[in-house]
Amino acid sequence: MEIQEMKTVIFFIVMTSAATEDVKKNLTCTDGGSITLPDPVVESGFLLHGVLNIAMVNKRESQILEERFRYRLHWDSNTGLFTFTRLQTGDSGIYTIDSKRRGDSTSYRLTVYEAAPRPGVNRSRVSADSCTLVCFVEKAHETTLYWIKGEEILNQTSTGPSLPLTVDKQDFSSSYRCVAANPAADEKTLPVNAKTFCSEENNTDKPSENNRQFGTLLIAIVVILIVIAIIIIIGIYFERQKRKRDRRSQDSVAGKREVVYTDSIADERNGQGRKLTTVYDKLEVH
Helix, strand or coil: CHHHHHHHHHHHHHHHHHHHCCEEEEEEEECCCCEECCCCCCCCEEEEECCEEEEEEECCEEEECCHHHCCCEEECCCCCCEEECCCCHHHCEEEEEEECCCCEEEEEEEEEECCCCCCEEEEEEECCCEEEEEEECCCCCCCEEEEEECCEEEEEECCCCEEEEEEEHHHCCCEEEEEEECCCCCEEEEEEEHHHHCCCCCCCCCCCHHHHHHHHHHHHHHHHHHHHHHHHHHHHHHHHHHHHHHHHHHHHHHCCCEEECCCCCEECHHHCCEECCCCCEEECCC
């Protein structure tokens, strides 16, 4: 009964204060990451997501009320802090901590971003004095690209999937990095050796993704044709073996010979009992 009364009280507090709710701080995190809300609930209180009560603390014991947070929301009895683990982009929203000990509530706006994509680098142009490199990502949503030389940020963009950089010949030996970052400060970095990318020995640009796909398709077609040719050769071989077996079977039947015997016939002419010679003939199958 006591728990039900506490739920009723918190619902009343939320409904009456929603219009004047003030977000204290914006929090950001990356998909799959963890974050701890700064305000504690030590003795008793609540944690809400929007207007939904997802956890409560009563007499230093916590209870997770929302099923989807059951194994991802933890309360530390020593510090009184709530920690989210394995965050998902759908967990974004406003979280309110209501501590009965302090008698006030604090709200935070949490935004969970997708992990920063891994960048790539292509060379777009080479001349005698310079080389143009392009840092790119396949998915540029909420992603910022940087070109960094040593510890200095040369340029950046958050509006497109690629960012070019022109490197002068005298700077080919410098250290460069292509960086992709999301608003939650999650970064993916690709070191770039400008001398290797822009060397005169490499006169052709690195193959594009379409060229790589075409090469893979071509290899697959060649393999399929080879397999088909092997199947045809095996089929021809077994067909010839079958014909040879049939031919040997016919020759075996033809080689069988049948012998016909005739009875002796006595010639009764003139009362002479002359015995006729028996003739044997060999009959062959044609």
